[in-house]
Amino acid sequence: SWFRRFGSWKIERDSRFKKVDDKDTARFESILDSRNNPSSVLYQKTENLSAYNTDWLRKYKGEAPVVLKPKQTQEVSALLEYCNANNIAVCVQGGNTGLVGGSVPVFDEVIINLSRMNNILSFDEQSGILQCEAGVILENADKYLREKYTFIYPLDLGAKGSCQIGGNISTNAGGLRLLRYFVYFFHSLVSSLPPFLVFLSPLWFFFFFFLKSINHKYKRYGNLHGNVMGLEVVLANGNVLNLQSNNIKDNTGYDLKHLFIGSEGTLGVITKASVLCMKEPTSYNLLFLALPSFANALKVKLLAKRVLNEIISAIEFADFQSLKFPLTYLHNRCSFPLEGKYTDYPFYMLIETSGSNDTHDKEKLTQLIETLFNEKLISAGTIAQDMGQFRSIWTLREGIGPGIGESKRACYKYDVSLPLYQMYDVVENCRVRVEEMLGHDTIKRGEIDVVGYGHLGDGNLHLNVVTPTFASKYENVLEPWIYDQCSYYRGSISAEHGLGRMKGNMIHYNKSALAVNLMKNFKQLLDPKGILNPYKLKVSYP
Amino acid sequence: SWFRRFGSWKIERDSRFKKVDDKDTARFESILDSRNNPSSVLYQKTENLSAYNTDWLRKYKGEAPVVLKPKQTQEVSALLEYCNANNIAVCVQGGNTGLVGGSVPVFDEVIINLSRMNNILSFDEQSGILQCEAGVILENADKYLREKYTFIYPLDLGAKGSCQIGGNISTNAGGLRLLRYFVYFFHSLVSSLPPFLVFLSPLWFFFFFFLKSINHKYKRYGNLHGNVMGLEVVLANGNVLNLQSNNIKDNTGYDLKHLFIGSEGTLGVITKASVLCMKEPTSYNLLFLALPSFANALKVKLLAKRVLNEIISAIEFADFQSLKFPLTYLHNRCSFPLEGKYTDYPFYMLIETSGSNDTHDKEKLTQLIETLFNEKLISAGTIAQDMGQFRSIWTLREGIGPGIGESKRACYKYDVSLPLYQMYDVVENCRVRVEEMLGHDTIKRGEIDVVGYGHLGDGNLHLNVVTPTFASKYENVLEPWIYDQCSYYRGSISAEHGLGRMKGNMIHYNKSALAVNLMKNFKQLLDPKGILNPYKLKVSYP
Ligand SMILES: Cc1cc2nc3c(=O)[nH]c(=O)nc-3n(C[C@H](O)[C@H](O)[C@H](O)COP(=O)(O)OP(=O)(O)OC[C@H]3O[C@@H](n4cnc5c(N)ncnc54)[C@H](O)[C@@H]3O)c2cc1C
Ligand SMILES: Cc1cc2nc3c(=O)[nH]c(=O)nc-3n(C[C@H](O)[C@H](O)[C@H](O)COP(=O)(O)OP(=O)(O)OC[C@H]3O[C@@H](n4cnc5c(N)ncnc54)[C@H](O)[C@@H]3O)c2cc1C
Incomplete structure (x- = not known):
């Protein structure tokens, strides 16, 4: 099948965990006051929970008998306190767009789904700090900031219409800011389908690749460790750890919040976040270059950093073998932006800028192009003249994944x-x-x-x-x-998606035994019974 | 005395810690091979250790009988292993420029001073990642990057000529990038004195204020949590925790390094760091504005963020009461850059930009000024016409502290x-x-x-x-x-200097009991005997 490529490791259900019974569900119902909140407790028996039990890639399927949808931190706290006391394993779920199987149960863990905790709490235009509940959908946060304040959220990714702030932080998501127009252009394709139907559509894998690939951008707005100013986290025993903050600077003790960023739901449930956001840029430009070698691409990158410095927002590359796919299999959508054929040149680059003054940005780009030609670093190139060309070039780059998909x-x-x-x-x-x-x-x-x-x-x-x-x-x-x-080469086997279930047993490729052992200790300290997202991230069960 | 203002809390020597004897020093000498490295072990008995035992402010004095200066990670490891086994308390010392008494012993802790671990290991121009030993002096790292690569280190502060990369990371130092010229201008004053003589000079407090205050800049390059990509840390028991990294993106397990950033030497000794550095800007500009109210300053800030967006590198304010001091007590150095008197307006602002194209930056500034006048947000203003005016305006702003000092x-x-x-x-x-x-x-x-x-x-x-x-x-x-x-108001009692000894008992103003308790647990886990920087940061001894 199509998914075999992901491989997997063998896991057995841990018999220490209790199977949920009627007494437990009665308690869940009372904590969430399900009589007055009908959608707060969902049962496998009476409802189809497959959307919650199946991950975005439809690769992993769990068997949660019950999905719990708290509305408040106190409810999350009461649920976890009960589960911990009764050895009930929990799967933490945000928007369920994770790509390593972290967001669905492996066996019969109960799902705590954050989607009802979706309030934006405050935005301070002066500091740029947004405070919101963890279940706020990324796109909603971004829209709110754009429309009310002409600010942007410091993260953007293809799954923005479904993924949540809490999920992004828990996976330390690395998709970075990208230009408005493009996001809206593609996202509208997907948002025309009801959320959980997207992946039931035969087109889902096409959307997946298309959306997935438009998110990786040059590190301009920093990573989440630099942008998350505070968190509220409910620990496994139900204790509420308040690390929320209004401040950009605070040096009083160990900075605990970072331990939860990227911990994939294994150390606590993130319920609120304070995130530093940016003023929206108003000008976007795009350069498409053909190069004789990868070595030249590296030289171009350095020159671009010098000439464009503060306005660079993406530096992408692709070999000609990559471009074959969109140009062959998506030829009605994708075209080659230069004279000649894509096979004429071995390497291509995209350089995107975003800034506050279009004339200035275009001048800088022109200067760069001249230098590149003079120094004979590039073979050919073009600059997008309007939003149509801008999108078209990105469509080519972003069509690589979908094109491969279309090749069957x-x-x-x-x-x-x-x-x-x-x-x-x-x-x-x-x-x-x-x-x-x-x-x-x-x-x-x-x-x-x-x-x-x-x-x-x-x-x-x-x-x-x-x-x-x-x-x-x-x-x-x-x-x-x-x-x-x-x-x-001392790289990383997982640049951004995390380990989750898929690579849960592969941490040793990147981390030393001592580091993994320390992680185990932290896990032990914060979740001694191991009820949070068991079977994922191997350090999570000693 | 002049220092009373800092307050202090009462501390008693912990009798569990052993007093260093001849057997111990013999072991230290053998670990550091002091016969071949004469300056690696220094004794109170035979040398004047007061420079090591006294902090920058000359407020705190310790009585370390011995100063240890390892040259390699393995030596740090062997020293700590021995100290831990023998209950010998350790004070970790970088450049000894900390402002909260963290870098000097409280009683007779032995000092492990990192200054001999000062090798720059590598710089990857492509990723921008610098790898170096923890004892590298900030200014040396920055000079190396500028001169060899036209890159800059992502942090800058007044103490740059003495403070170390490892010390900055341990204090999560917040002084941010500042313009080249200015740093060199003032720094040259101080660097004309031999390092430890600076504070013996009657001028030291003048230098202190002058240098100290020129470092706070608008958050442009993010904080150290966003820029530190990797660390090597020696734990209390001598274990070497290798979290070094060549990668900007790596999501494989809990991100342990953040726990050490800002931990003020209480969780481990940082021996190496990987830091993401930036391309050097080439154009600097400065605006000086007079405003009728603080509310207007906030409005100006928002407008500046819109018009100048990506080129802003500092937004400072001062009330007229502040300017009184440099203009009265440093009048031969400081002048008021506008028509009229400083008392004519209640508030002032400085907006600094740095970018890659001076013409563009000046145009943006002109546009901002027009908007500000049209919207009647400012009463008067000027833009620095050359480096002389640029410095002169910064000298006024940065003269506030020194001016107060001069008032006696x-x-x-x-x-x-x-x-x-x-x-x-x-x-x-x-x-x-x-x-x-x-x-x-x-x-x-x-x-x-x-x-x-x-x-x-x-x-x-x-x-x-x-x-x-x-x-x-x-x-x-x-x-x-x-x-x-x-x-x-949910602010922070320590924006950037940390708690150290000075505010070691004040963490409760900012952090909840649960958070402090967790910190205690982490301390317990990493340094069960509490040998690292005891008596500082109250969580450090249970
Ligand atoms: C089209 C598409 C594009 C993508 N693009 C990118 C990309 O560019 N960069 C990138 O890094 N990733 C990308 N991803 C994967 C990425 O991990 C997710 O999109 C996103 O960060 C997960 O958010 P989520 O709310 O869906 O979390 P989920 O998928 O629900 O959960 C992900 C993990 O976090 C945990 N978790 C979720 N919420 C919480 C919480 N509140 N508290 C504690 N733990 C929690 C879960 O247990 C799970 O382990 C993409 C995915 C898709 C489908
Ligand atoms: C003139 C002046 C200007 C300053 N400006 C600023 C500023 O703008 N912003 C700001 O945040 N601070 C500022 N400071 C204070 C700041 O904390 C220090 O300058 C700097 O970050 C400390 O570095 P250091 O190497 O001197 O560390 P030290 O003073 O030697 O040590 C500071 C703390 O870190 C620990 N430590 C040092 N090295 C290590 C290591 N390798 N491993 C583990 N722990 C270690 C010490 O035990 C101590 O607790 C200023 C100080 C001065 C004197």
């Missing part, structure tokens, strides 16, 4: 961090390995494509290996070889 | 975070309180001055109360009243 072939996808100097070596090493192990003409004959694209801005490579089918002969060539390469 | 009166200084809407209320409340408690004409008669200035960019207020002398009648009026105000 199998695709092994790896989202990794690598030092930039070695980044493309790994793609080339991979080609060599494929030819050595699977026949030296497999690539030439077009049986296998090894394509590399990604984010030069933050060293995040998408290595995609497109094969005729999913088969262990391919998988064995690629895994764990690719993880070993990441380890060898 | 006493000054109670508070460095706090407050929500911007309430920020100036606290200054005014303070005036009311002073008049109520000390006589309603004390301020009018010029006996007491209550002045407010600080960083509109990040909500950091400097509230200074200038009194004839240091006396408990003044102190009692101000403390704990000011800390209560911070608590009441």
Whole structure:
């Protein structure tokens, strides 16, 4: 099947955890006052809970007998206190858009779903700090800021219409700010379908790739560790840990909130957040460049950083092998923006700027282009003249994933961090390995494509290996070889999606035994019975 | 004396800690191979260790019998392993520029001083990540980046010539990037004195204020939690925790490094760091504005954020009461940049920009000024025409502290975070309180001055109360009243310097019992015997 490529590790249900019985559900109903809040407790028996039990990729399915939808921190607290006292395992769920199986139960964990905790609490235009409940949908936060304050939320990703602030923080989501127009353009496609129907549509994987890929942007607005100013977290025993903050600066004791950022629901349930937001830029521009080599792409990046400095908002690259897919399989949507054919040049780059003065930004871009031509770093290039061209170029870049999907072939996808100097070596090493192990003409004959694209801005490579089918002969060539390469070059096997269930047993590729042991200690301290998101992130159960 | 204003809490030596004897020092000598490294072990008996035992403010004095200067992580590890096994308390020391007494022993703790671990290990121009040992002096890191790569280090502060990367991270230092020219201008004053002589000079307190105050800048480059990509930390038991990283993105497990950022040497000794650095800007501009009210300053800030957006690098304010001091006591150095007198207007603002194109930046500034005049938000204003004027205006703003120093009166200084809407209320409340408690004409008669200035960019207020002398009648009026105000408005009693010894018992103003208890647990886990920086940060000993 299509999902085999993700691999998995064997897990058995932990018998220490109690199966939920009528006494438990009666207590849940009373805590959530379900008589007056009919949608606050949902049962597998009486309702179809498959939307809650199935992850976005439809790869992982759980069997939660009950879904709990608290409306307030105090309810989350009471639920956890009860579950902890009674050894009931809990799966924490935000928008359920996570890509590593963290947001659905593995067995019969009860789901605590945050979607009813969706109030925006305050925005302080002066400090730029937004305070909201964890269940606020990312797009709603962003819309609220844009429409009322011409501010933007410091994060943006393809799943913005469904994912939640709390989920983003729990996964330390790395999708970065992107231009308004484009988001709205594509997002409108998906938002025309009812939320949980999106992935039931035959088009879902197309949307998935399309949306998923438009989010990675150059590190301009920093990461969530720099932007989250405060959190409220309910611990496993029901204690409410208030780390909320109105302040940008506060140096009084250890900064505990960071432990919860990226902890994937295994250390506590995030119920509120304070997030530092930015003034909205008003001008967007886009450059598309053809280059003779990856080495030149790195040089262009440095020059761009010098000339465009403060206005850069994305630096992307793709090899010509990548562009084959959108141009072949999405040719009614995607076109090649330069004279000639995409095969004329080996490498391409996109450089996006966003700023507060369009004339200035265009002048800086022109200056950059001149320098690039003079220094013979690029072979060809174009600058988007209007929003139509702007979108069209992004559509090409963002069509790589969907194009591969449309090819109806199998695709092994790896989202990794690598030092930039070695980044493309790994793609080339991979080609060599494929030819050595699977026949030296497999690539030439077009049986296998090894394509590399990604984010030069933050060293995040998408290595995609497109094969005729999913088969262990391919998988064995690629895994764990690719993880070993990441380890060898001191990259990361998970740049942004986390470990969750999918890579829950792979932490040793990136972290030392001592570090993992410390993590275990923290888990033990905060969730001694291990009720929070068990079976995920291997440190989560000793 | 001049230092009384800092207050202090009573501490007794913990008798569990062993007094260092000859056996111990023999072991230290062997670990550090002191025969071949003559300056690696220094004794109170044979050398004058007062520079190591006295803090920058000369407020706190310790009695370390021995100073240990390791050159390598493995040496730090061996030292700590031994100290831990033998209950020897340790004071971790970087550049010894901390302002809350954290960097010097309280009693006879041995000092582990990082200054010999001063190697820059690597810089990756592509990712922007600098890897270095913790003892590298901030200014050296910055110079290295500028000269070799036209990059800058993401932090800058007045103490840059002495403070260390490791010390900055341990205190989560908040001084932000500032313009090149200015730093070099003032810094050269101080660097003309040998390091430890600076504070022995009768001018030291002048330098202190002057240098100290030029560092607070608008939050443009984010905070250290966003910029530190990796750390190497030696734990109390000597274990080396390797959290170094080449990657900007890595989501594999809990992000442990953040626990050490801002932990003031109580959880481990930072020995190496990976820090994300920025391309150097090439254009700097400065605006000086006079305003009729603080409310207008807040409006100007919002407009500036819209028009200048990505190029803003500092937004400062000062009331006219503040300017009195540099203009009166440093009049040969400071002048008022507008027509008329400083008393003509109640409030002033400085807006600094830095970018990559001077023409563009000036155009944006002109546009802002026009808008401000049209909307009648400002009463007067000027834009620095050259580097001379640029420096001169900063000299006025940065002369507030030194001016107060020169007045030879006493000054109670508070460095706090407050929500911007309430920020100036606290200054005014303070005036009311002073008049109520000390006589309603004390301020009018010029006996007491209550002045407010600080960083509109990040909500950091400097509230200074200038009194004839240091006396408990003044102190009692101000403390704990000011800390209560911070608590009441949910600000922070320590915006950036930390708690250290000075405010080691004040964490409850900002953090809940549950949070402090968790901190205690983390301390217990990482340093069960409490040997690291005992007596500081109250959570550090249960
Ligand atoms: C189209 C698409 C595009 C994407 N693009 C990106 C991208 O660019 N960058 C990126 O990093 N990721 C991306 N992702 C994956 C990303 O992890 C999620 O979109 C998002 O961050 C998860 O938010 P969520 O509310 O859906 O959380 P969920 O999927 O519900 O949960 C994710 C994890 O967080 C935990 N969790 C959720 N809420 C809480 C809470 N309140 N308290 C504690 N734990 C909680 C869950 O237990 C689970 O382990 C994308 C996913 C999709 C479907
Ligand atoms: C003129 C001047 C201007 C300043 N400006 C600012 C400013 O703008 N913003 C600001 O935030 N602060 C400022 N400070 C104070 C600030 O805390 C320090 O300048 C700096 O961050 C401390 O670095 P250091 O190497 O001198 O550390 P030290 O003073 O030696 O130590 C500070 C604390 O960190 C611990 N520590 C030091 N090194 C290590 C290590 N390697 N591992 C573990 N713990 C360690 C010490 O035990 C101590 O608790 C200023 C100080 C001065 C004198």
